[in-house]
Amino acid sequence: MGSPVPGAEGTPLSAASSTSPGLKPPTRRSSELFLLAFAAGLVTIALILVEANQEQELTMRIVWLGLAYLGVLTVAHLAVRKWAPYADPVILPCVALLNGLGLVMIHRIDLAKEGDTLPGGGVWSPAAPKQVLWTAIALVLFCIVLAVLSDHRTLARYGYTFGFLGLVALVLPGVLPSFIAPEINGAKIWLSFGAFSIQPGEFAKILLMVFFAAFLVSKRELFTAAGRRVLGLDLPRARDLGPLVAAWAVGVSIMVLQKDLGSSLLFFGIVLVLLYVATERAAWVVLGVGMFCVGAVVAWRLFGHVQIRVQNWLDPFADPSGKGYQILQSLFGLGTGNIFGAGLGGGRPDEIPEANTDFITAVIGEELGFVGLSAVLVLYTVLALRGMRNSLAVRDTFGKLLGGGLSFAVAFQIFIVVGGVTKLIPMTGITAPFLSYGGSSLLANYMLVALLLRISDAARAPKSTPKPRPQQPAIADQFTVMVERPK
Amino acid sequence: MQLTRAGFLVLLWLFVLAALRVVRSDLYAASGLRVPTPGLRRGTGKAGKGGKAPRQLVVTHGALAGTRISLDGRPILIGRADDSTLVLDDDFASTRHARLSLRGTDWYVEDLGSTNGTYLDRAKVTAPLRVPLGTPIRIGKTVIELRT
Numbered sequence: 001m002g003s004p005v006p007g008a009e010g011t012p013l014s015a016a017s018s019t020s021p022g023l024k025p026p027t028r029r030s031s032e033l034f035l036l037a038f039a040a041g042l043v044t045i046a047l048i049l050v051e052a053n054q055e056q057e058l059t060m061r062i063v064w065l066g067l068a069y070l071g072v073l074t075v076a077h078l079a080v081r082k083w084a085p086y087a088d089p090v091i092l093p094c095v096a097l098l099n100g101l102g103l104v105m106i107h108r109i110d111l112a113k114e115g116d117t118l119p120g121g122g123v124w125s126p127a128a129p130k131q132v133l134w135t136a137i138a139l140v141l142f143c144i145v146l147a148v149l150s151d152h153r154t155l156a157r158y159g160y161t162f163g164f165l166g167l168v169a170l171v172l173p174g175v176l177p178s179f180i181a182p183e184i185n186g187a188k189i190w191l192s193f194g195a196f197s198i199q200p201g202e203f204a205k206i207l208l209m210v211f212f213a214a215f216l217v218s219k220r221e222l223f224t225a226a227g228r229r230v231l232g233l234d235l236p237r238a239r240d241l242g243p244l245v246a247a248w249a250v251g252v253s254i255m256v257l258q259k260d261l262g263s264s265l266l267f268f269g270i271v272l273v274l275l276y277v278a279t280e281r282a283a284w285v286v287l288g289v290g291m292f293c294v295g296a297v298v299a300w301r302l303f304g305h306v307q308i309r310v311q312n313w314l315d316p317f318a319d320p321s322g323k324g325y326q327i328l329q330s331l332f333g334l335g336t337g338n339i340f341g342a343g344l345g346g347g348r349p350d351e352i353p354e355a356n357t358d359f360i361t362a363v364i365g366e367e368l369g370f371v372g373l374s375a376v377l378v379l380y381t382v383l384a385l386r387g388m389r390n391s392l393a394v395r396d397t398f399g400k401l402l403g404g405g406l407s408f409a410v411a412f413q414i415f416i417v418v419g420g421v422t423k424l425i426p427m428t429g430i431t432a433p434f435l436s437y438g439g440s441s442l443l444a445n446y447m448l449v450a451l452l453l454r455i456s457d458a459a460r461a462p463k464s465t466p467k468p469r470p471q472q473p474a475i476a477d478q479f480t481v482m483v484e485r486p487k
Numbered sequence: 488m489q490l491t492r493a494g495f496l497v498l499l500w501l502f503v504l505a506a507l508r509v510v511r512s513d514l515y516a517a518s519g520l521r522v523p524t525p526g527l528r529r530g531t532g533k534a535g536k537g538g539k540a541p542r543q544l545v546v547t548h549g550a551l552a553g554t555r556i557s558l559d560g561r562p563i564l565i566g567r568a569d570d571s572t573l574v575l576d577d578d579f580a581s582t583r584h585a586r587l588s589l590r591g592t593d594w595y596v597e598d599l600g601s602t603n604g605t606y607l608d609r610a611k612v613t614a615p616l617r618v619p620l621g622t623p624i625r626i627g628k629t630v631i632e633l634r635t
Contacts, residue, residue, distance in 0.1 A: 031509045038502050045498065049491050089513065090506050097502060217576070220550065343492035368496065375499045382506050395574050397550075 028089040029081055035093035036073055043069060043100030046344055050108045053345030065107060068132045069100055072139050079139075083146040084457035088390055091456065094383045095434055095449050099135060099442075101376065102435035104344070105356070105363050106131050112350040127356055127437045134439040138446035145450035152454045156398045159214025166207030169200035170250070170267070174257035188258045201254075201263050202431075202444035205409060206451070209270060213401035215243070216278040220397075244288060247271040252295045259305045262416050262428030266409065268292055273408045277401055313426035326353045330362035330421050341369025356437040358429045362421045376435075377418065384411035390456035403455040406448050540592055541620055541633035549629030550576055558633070562588035565626055566599070579603050579627030587618065594618045594633055603627060 047062050073096050080087050107128035116124040149155070155162070173181040173189050181191055190197045251268035254260055272288040300306045308323055316324030316331075329352045336342060347366040349355045355363050365373040384407040391403025410433055420427035431441040433448075544563060546554040556563065556573060564571040566584040575584070581601035587594055597615040598605040605612040606625040623630045 028509070028513065031512075035502070035506060035509060038505055042495075042498055042502055045495060049495060052491075090509050094506060340492065340496065343489075344495060346492070368499070371496045372499060375496070375503055378503050379506075382503070382510065386510065396569065397576050 027085045029077075029085065032080070032089035032092055033077060035090065036077055036096055039093050039097035039100060040070055040073055042097060043104060046101065046104040047107070049344040050104060050111070051345070053343060054108070054111045062107070065103065065128060065132060068136070069103060072132075072135055075139055076142065079143045079146055080453060083143075083150075084453050086457045086461035087453040088386050088456035088460070090386050091383060091449060091452055094379045094386075095446075098376070098379055098383075098434040101364070102360065102432075102437075103128060103131055103135070105349075105360055105367075105435070106437050108345060108367070109349050109356045109363065111345075112348070116350070130439075131437050131442075134442045137439070138442040141443055142446040142450045145447050146454060149451075149454055152399055152402065152451065152458060153396055155210050155402070156214040156217065159211050159218075162207045163211025163215070166204040166211060167250070169207065170204035170254065170263075171257070172200055174254065183259075189260050189263065196439070199438070199440035201258075201260070202440040203447075205263075205266065205270070206406070206444060206448055208267070209274070209405045209409065210402060212271060212274045213398055213405060216274060216401055217398045220278055241287075244271070244275065244284065244291070248288070248291050248295060251292070252299065260429070261306070261309060261426065262420070262430030265292075265416060265428065266413055266430065269412050270405055270409050273412075274401055274405045277404045278397075309426045309428070313423060316423070326359070327421075327423055327427050329353060330359050331423060333359075333362045333366040334422065337366040337369040337373075339370045341365075341367050341372050343367060354429075357431055358417070358427075358436070359421055360435050360437070361418050361432055364435070365421075377414070380411060380414045380433075384408065386456070387452045390452070390459045394455055394459035396458075399455050399458060403452060406452055406455075410445075410448070540635070541594060541618075542635050543633070544573070544587070544631055545634050546573070547623065547630045547632055549627070551629060558589070558594070560589050562586055565631075566601075573631070575627060575629055577627040577629055580629065584626050585612070585624070588615075596624055601626075 044066055047066055051059070051062055076092060076096070080092060107126075110124075110126040110128050113124045114126070173191055176191070178188075180193075181188055189199055189201050191200055247268060251264045251271075254264040254267065268288070272285055275284040275288070276282070296306075300310055311318065312324050312327055316327045318324060320328055333347065333349070333352050336347060341347075344367050347363070349363040349366060352359050352362055352366075361373065361376070364376055368375075387403055387407025387410070391400045391407065394400055394403060413430060413433055416425070416428055416430055417432045419425040420429070431438050433441065433445040541558055543558055544556045546552050551573070554573070563573060564583065564586050565573045565575065565580075566582050567575055567577070567580050568582045571583070581599070581603070583599045584601040585596060585598050585605040587596050589595075594617070595615040596605065596607055596612055596618050598612045607616050607618065608622045608624075610616075612624075618624065618633055620633055620635065623632050
């Protein structure tokens with residue numbers, strides 16, 4: 001917060017301090033390159049291990065997969081060097097390793113399922129090449145965001161536009177007729193256009209976060225106005241609850257209209273955290289969690305699909321080959337993995353349903369064990385931690401809120417996924433960022449990372465905008481020596 | 488098979504450790520709490536000999552309450568401008584509102600021609616005034632003070 005940056009422009013340096021005008025903080029791009037190379041090496045080794053354990057021979061296909069992945073990494077690194085030279089050095093390598101591990105696991109599931117016939121009658125088509133293609137497209141978006149958005153504060157100006165777009169994107173699949181928004185696996189969250197389908201909710205997540213950050217920056221007074229104090233909590237006034245109630249209503253309507261518990265939880269959690277970050281008052285969180293619990297209980301009483309989810313969570317063995325099948329296979333997979341895992345390519349991920357999307361963390365748990373899965377979770381933690389750290393250091397309130405919200409979204413999403421897979425919370429079926437197979441998820445999350453890198457760049461870069469400033473006669477006195485502004 | 492299994496896990500954790508090492512070496516770079524510049528270090532040391540020299544600036548009231556900025560001898564610009572040391576998001580503050588600067592061992596506050604004025608413990612700042620430790624400086628809705 002408002003911390004001095006070494007060699008900050010506009011702070012006339014006193015003659016005593018020997019800081020040279022050209023002194024710049026390190027960009028740390030070489031650390032990033034080292035970590036990226038490490039990540040690439042790890043992914044290559046993982047790919048070779050999978051092939052060796054599955055087929056005992058190396059095919060050309062993995063060479064292509066590996067080369068495509070390396071190309072993507074190189075372009076991403078060069079893009080960051082060009083457009084965000086002071087960005088955080090740890091964020092991109094973490095993302096690269098997660099994405100790479102995800103690719104390896106998806107490829108591994110392809111190997112296991114090759115030649116299988118699907119329940120619909122078709123044949124299993126390999127998902128890894130498609131995922132590589134999506135990664136490439138996501139990278140193009142990543143570069144566009146970094147190149148076009150040279151200052152994240154620009155986004156704040158379009159707050160309401162983004163909010164409107166986000167809301168439309170969020171609600172659209174729920175209200176459209178089912179020929180364009182089909183119900184897949186019980187959730188109505190897809191828009192399908194012929195051959196490919198997108199999940200607009202993934203993008204809505206980012207759009208709504210931009211809106212809430214911009215809204216909270218301009219209306220913060222409204223939320224800090226104190227009402228009564230009950231049990232050590234400053235409760236807000238009843239009339240100021242409007243936005244929270246609106247967010248709650250949207251969250252519950254997603255749960256009801258689209259039958260998507262995960263997104264509803266994610267959306268509401270993001271709103272609560274942004275409110276908490278903006279006001280520093282626990283009352284909002286307590287109120288919000290309370291409202292969500294009430295809403296969830298009511299939804300559970302009224303709607304069959306919520307009851308099924310809760311039933312599977314409480315007692316999956318009630319219907320082991322039917323409704324409880326997914327979660328039980330996932331638990332068996334994790335159990336087989338044990339502490340050190342079955343080894344890459346040594347597990348049986350074809351037993352787990354939806355292995356390459358919702359349950360990919362169960363596959364990782366099976367093949368890499370507790371040790372490997374916890375390493376993956378630590379990677380997510382480091383990613384979210386760096387995002388939060390940079391949003392603490394960035395100097396504008398909008399950047400702080402947006403950065404905090406984006407990092408929290410990643411952490412919360414992986415909590416919902418892994419919580420569901422390990423039966424800590426009811427299974428909700430959202431994708432693990434960067435790991436899961438899925439175009440929309442990858443595109444949206446790469447844009448999210450581009451925003452995080454942009455904010456971290458703003459937090460760490462020395463101020464170098466050459467703004468002409470009028471001379472101020474009041475500061476010209478004998479004790480202050482005006483020196484040339486550092487470039 | 489067993490060897491590769493364990494080896495991969497070791498490598499995976501080595502990556503995590505490498506990432507954490509970069510984070511650690513990076514700890515002070517973005518925090519602003521400690522600026523690793525030798526020239527500035529010397530300045531702080533000299534001021535520290537007095538025993539009661541202010542070490543940090545603390546925001547006590549306003550939207551940024553709780554913010555601390557360590558004093559390293561360089562002047563502190565306060566205002567709504569993005570390049571200020573303390574960026575105020577306050578309708579009652581001017582773009583370039585006030586400046587705190589070190590002369591000898593004392594900090595002085597001066598108003599940079601703000602619309603609503605700067606107050607040092609209720610007295611309006613018209614010329615550079617010496618800021619004693621713990622005396623509130625009011626700028627718009629924000630109150631700051633110097634502490635050791």
